[in-house]
Amino acid sequence: MIKKPVIVEKWQKKNKFGRPGIALNYTKVAMHYTGQADVPGKNTVSYFNNVVANGYKVNGKYIYASAHFVIDLDGTIYQLIPITERCYCTNSANSYAIGVEVATTGKDNHYTDATYRSMVWLAAWLCAYKGLNPLKDIITHTDVVGKAYKLCPIYMVKNPSKMAQFKKDCKYLVDGKVSVNQIVNCTNGKGKVTIVPTTTTGNNKTxxxxxxxxxxxxxxxxxxxxxxxxxxxxxxxxxxxxxxxxxxxxxxxxxxxxxxxxxxxxxxxxxx
Ligand SMILES: [Zn+2]
Structure with a gap:
């Protein structure tokens, strides 16, 4: 079992707009992006906890939105909702998915090295905790709602090979083939494919x-x-x-x- 990452608790009060208090027994981990590059994740935390949770209307209608976790540009992981309760993050998947919102950077909404490492660590830990397989149980918001509704997380949806690498990195961490310090950000242009030290043959054979x-x-x-x-x-x-x-x-x-x-x-x- 991998070590749980350090998590900063920012518990949301129980409220009908974001934390309805309905039990959750999750089977998927859904990845999201916070929507605007280079905006600190702590702003997203504050928006959910201090704005939406108090009842916030847009065009005359209340917003219902929250996330279990928000990951910031510096890699800080915030938790708003216990993993045993539902959040309002992933539409029809809210009844079975953990929702992870992630801050992004740059024109293409990729991830900082610190953010990427925390994403892998958290998603891998959430999978390991429930015996889930990162390769099939980590999903995107778009996997649930379709591309016509929303591209989320936009970088991962537009770069499916990076999403595949992200899931592999999570799997390698769960399987103990890499340590957290060996996680290489595949989304920043400087990154390279994670080297898994189980082979010296260079052809993926053991x-x-x-x-x-x-x-x-x-x-x-x-x-x-x-x-x-x-x-x-x-x-x-x-x-x-x-x-x-x-x-x-x-x-x-x-x-x-x-x-x-x-x-x-x-x-x-x-x-x-
Ligand atoms: Zn989303």
């Missing part, structure tokens, strides 16, 4: 190592007796996450975090 003779396992990438922490026995198969280039014999780092020799005399590698 590298395995089969042990040919009993060998030592090491806590560090060296062969000194001080670093020996145990033995792996002949016939065992392990996942390689990295090949360590050394002077002399190279070593493999295994998924469990230990190191073994890369000498073909003792081990055989294969991809799958």
């Amino acid at each position: 590298l395995y190592v089969k042990i040919l003779q009993d060998i030592n396992i090491h806590s560090k990438p060296d062969f000194t007796s001080k670093s020996v922490i145990g033995v792996v026995t002949k016939g065992g198969v392990y996942t390689v996450i990295e090949k360590i280039k050394r002077i002399g014999t190279d070593m493999y780092k295994l998924k469990s975090g230990v190191y073994i020799t890369a000498s073909p005399k003792y081990v055989e590698v294969f991809e799958k």
Whole structure:
């Protein structure tokens, strides 16, 4: 289970316009954008909690709107509504979705690095908490209402490959394949596709190592007796996450975090 991100609580009072107090058992996490680039997310929090919640009319009609979470330009995550209660964020999906509003930046409404990291962390945690699969259970507002109604979040709807990468980043975090610090913002033009350190083959296959003779396992990438922490026995198969280039014999780092020799005399590698 991934660690819960730091959340700043800005609880909304119970009110019929944003926090009706209806129970929610969520099965989806719906992503939104706050609507105007470079406006701080805390303004959105204040709008929901201090304006809409008190009864706010536009063209003579009350606005019904809120979000469980708002993520700011500096990455701060605000929570307005408990995850066990409905909010008014995602139209017909309000009965089953968490609503996450996210502040954006620039002409194209992409995300700051801090915002992107918080988005991945929060959405991944919300999925992990309920055993949801980020690849299918993170949705956009537009997935629910259709493009004719609203492009939301507009950057993700216009760049579906970035939305796909965002969901993958969430999945990698849930699966422990990357840490929060390794999350790379795929939306800022400087970002690159997240490198998942489960392969050294460069073709998305996983590298395995089969042990040919009993060998030592090491806590560090060296062969000194001080670093020996145990033995792996002949016939065992392990996942390689990295090949360590050394002077002399190279070593493999295994998924469990230990190191073994890369000498073909003792081990055989294969991809799958
Ligand atoms: Zn929306």
